[in-house]
Amino acid sequence: MKVCHVVALPYPGRGHINPLMNLCKLLVSRRPDILITFLVTEEWLDFMGSETKPKNIQFATVPNVIPSELVHANNFFAFLEAVFTKMEASFEKVLDEFEFASLITI
Structure with missing residues (x-):
């Protein structure tokens, strides 16, 4: 079975991650x-905690290169x-680290 790999990058602010x-x-x-790779900042991954997610959703992070959610x-x-x-x-x-033929970003 061919797998479609989607990378989801939410805007890194309250009200955008959960939807x-x-x-x-x-x-x-x-x-x-x-297969969905949900890409967030390292800080947001810590905020998200250990929420249950389907096995075909994985997390990846980008470094905290933006001001903290707590002070922005x-x-x-x-x-x-x-x-x-x-x-x-x-x-x-992060995208360069993935090995896939096609990419859909949302």
Whole structure:
């Protein structure tokens, strides 16, 4: 069976992580031939804890190259700039580590 590998990268802020995880769970419940790598910052992986997830959802992390979730509201524009500039290289590095023929990002 051919497996479709999806990389899901939520915006790293409150209110974005859980909805995307719920969508991922819905996708794999309907299509067992999908493998989802849920990509978050190291900090967000710690926040998520040990929530039960389907076996075809795996986690990967990018380094904490953006201001912490705990303080980013102090300078939201600096946080946005970091998300749009500093996360790209880390995201591409993680993608380079995967070995797959095609990629769908959501």
